[in-house]
Amino acid sequence: MSKHEFFFKIATTADEFEQIHRLNYQTFSEEIPQHEKNEEQKLVDPFHAENTYIICIKENEVIGMTAIRDKRPFSLDRKIGPVELSLSFSVNSPCEVRLLSVKKEYRNGRVFLGLAQFLIKYCLKKGYDIAFISGTVRQLKLYGQLGFQPFAQLTGTDEALFQPMYLTKKTFDESIAGRILPPTIPFLPGPVRISEKVMNALSISPISHRSDQYKEKIAKAKDILAKLMNSKYVHIFLGSGTLANDVVAGQLSLEPGRGLILANGEFGSRLVEQANRFGLQFDVLNKDWGQAFTRDEIISNISDTTGWVWAVHSETSSGMLNDLGLLKEISEQHQLKLCLDCISSLGAIDVDLDGVFLATGVSGKAIRALTGLSFVFHQHEVQPSYTLPQYLDLGTYMAKDSIPFSQSSNLLEALLTALEDINRETFEKVVETHSYLKNQLKQFGFTIISEENSSPIILTIEIPSSLSSVVIGDILFNHGYQLHYESDYLQRRNWIQIACIDHYDKADLEKMTHLLNRVITYEQTAKQQSLVTGI
Missing domain, CATH: 3.40.640.10 (Type I PLP-dependent aspartate aminotransferase-like (Major domain))
Known part of the structure; x- marks a missing residue:
């Protein structure tokens, strides 16, 4: 992954939130006249303090976003009443997705798709079984491609009409976005992918x-x-x-x-x-x-x-x-x-x-x-x-x-x-994977634990103390790469591990390591900027 490509994350820094407010204004005040314009050209969502924002980053710029919130009442509840009453099936753990927005010059589908894929992985990990959204009628086809299904009556005004919609794992899996979503690749010491x-x-x-x-x-x-x-x-x-x-x-x-x-x-x-x-x-x-x-x-x-x-x-x-x-x-x-x-x-x-x-x-x-x-x-x-x-x-x-x-x-x-599949070639493949990953990570400047007596089975990386191994691991997971970082003993040391015992394509190894480097580089830069600006 080159520095010009996208990656997705949960917004955490003051600068990211500032960019979110400006993108929110550009979309829902200037483009879709849902809110009044203002001189600051910023729009802070009423539920900002309760929102979790998934954002798309290109270099250091927020080019796309969506917000997730699970506190009731939802924004949609206030427009159509309790959303469950408009459904023909029961739900247990709902959330609301709002503010889906991508800068005009990046609306080629890739960013929307990435946001949707990141969203579904995030929701599954959080235990949500359904996500609701008010989708602008201008983009109903796009929402449908991402797996959103319409229900209930339209809301809004003639100038800004919205269709209540829902997304479940089933509707996502059956959508265009779901069908092209590659399965998560586990880099875990266990369990591994089962043939x-x-x-x-x-x-x-x-x-x-x-x-x-x-x-x-x-x-x-x-x-x-x-x-x-x-x-x-x-x-x-x-x-x-x-x-x-x-x-x-x-x-x-x-x-x-x-x-x-x-x-x-x-x-x-x-x-x-x-x-x-x-x-x-x-x-x-x-x-x-x-x-x-x-x-x-x-x-x-x-x-x-x-x-x-x-x-x-x-x-x-x-x-x-x-x-x-x-x-x-x-x-x-x-x-x-x-x-x-x-x-x-x-x-x-x-x-x-x-x-x-x-x-x-x-x-x-x-x-x-x-x-x-x-x-x-x-x-x-x-x-x-x-x-x-x-x-x-x-x-x-x-x-x-x-x-x-x-x-x-x-x-x-x-x-x-x-x-039946365990043989000397299996052992050689583990060593080959370990060697490739070790060289890649060292080129990026990562600190490898136990480098001199390293087991070819797994690599342990020390994450810079200014960053959180959990945050880094979550970003990689939501991109489809499941590294080993959730064990208490790893979190106490701020370590992340990459197991080498599964069967991997070299292209996947390259994409994963480049993404890991890109994410850590971005997060370090964001932290340093916060220190310099005092925010």
């Missing part, structure tokens, strides 16, 4: 988890997973990665001696919490987020009573890839049982679990199946334990070939189908 064939597999009629057919399918899935990770055994659990890590904690509670947990990010800290909940005896080696563990640091925290070490392989919270080779080497030298959280790395990069005591993974991230299944890998035989909760007892699963309780054949079908 059509995986969704088709999910919808196959369920079969009994006690049937021979189910047993054959789960045995096949386990065989593929074990070979993928070079593990002798793997068991499949109905639940999330947290469940799988609880299973590991349960096994460690049966081990003699103390443990050592390595924590240099959010998910390492979660291992500490899970170990505490199981009452494990352990020490913790804490590092700043994104900082690598050194050999000397790890060894200095190993005592004569240390029997196991537990770490996260790919620490998603910072984009850090902890050194598996180093962990294996130290564990072997000191006769420690190494346990790994491989939830983010499974299916994304080549992982060899030879020499690893216990490891965990899930179905819903790089595997590209549906969330709902988790895995525990191990190299040794495990006997049932009567001191552990049965659902968390790895030995119970081993004794029952991973089917001690009810299972979902639908999730298993989806998993098997997704596993």
Whole structure:
């Protein structure tokens, strides 16, 4: 995206609001004689304090806008009465859209379309199920192309007639604008886009988890997973990665001696919490987020009573890839049982679990199946334990070939189908995507967290302190790019993440990074101008 192209955002600065008032005047006082003219050539909407404005920016100029408001009564309520009474269906969470306006020289459809597309994503995220508008009769065809449907009687005067209209997700999806709106591209560590064939597999009629057919399918899935990770055994659990890590904690509670947990990010800290909940005896080696563990640091925290070490392989919270080779080497030298959280790395990069005591993974991230299944890998035989909760007892699963309780054949079908596409080319694609994005972002001058020990699975960007990562993330989302920014641990650090585990076209990567740079550059300039002017 060049600096001459458009982007859309929520208005936040004094200068943007000033331009909104002038555009409002140009449209609804000079062009459409709805309001009186004035010498200031500004028109401040009566509901300005309650409005949220979606604006279109070209360079630093507001060239298009619309306003959204959800406080009743609506402007339209005051003209035709409660809007619900004029509809043949019920609504739950309505909003009103007003002041749709684009400067004359940019009325080629692109700006109107962009405003409508941004609007629909914004409304869906806010939970609105319908948007009302009074559309000028001069642009009824355009409104129809955006998905607005007329209802009730005309309002206004002969010089400025307006048609009450509504927009829902359904009417938008069926409109010209909706049909050409590309789907949102997720740059998330999970969930990722699910392929059509995986969704088709999910919808196959369920079969009994006690049937021979189910047993054959789960045995096949386990065989593929074990070979993928070079593990002798793997068991499949109905639940999330947290469940799988609880299973590991349960096994460690049966081990003699103390443990050592390595924590240099959010998910390492979660291992500490899970170990505490199981009452494990352990020490913790804490590092700043994104900082690598050194050999000397790890060894200095190993005592004569240390029997196991537990770490996260790919620490998603910072984009850090902890050194598996180093962990294996130290564990072997000191006769420690190494346990790994491989939830983010499974299916994304080549992982060899030879020499690893216990490891965990899930179905819903790089595997590209549906969330709902988790895995525990191990190299040794495990006997049932009567001191552990049965659902968390790895030995119970081993004794029952991973089917001690009810299972979902639908999730298993989806998993098997997704596993068909996991191979070395998959790993190479992740690395290629990561390398391309890293180079692009560095060219734009972004600060990348954990750059020296970066996991190819995800990139973490530090947003300038003067800006909000949430605001930046929301803008990208409403443009159709879903970055990872809504987690509390990211918001506390003002970080945004871009995952590399999905299948992306290079053109989409280029558009996304250029838009991200354009938005941040604009927001920084706007902030600086506010400081200079004292507004």
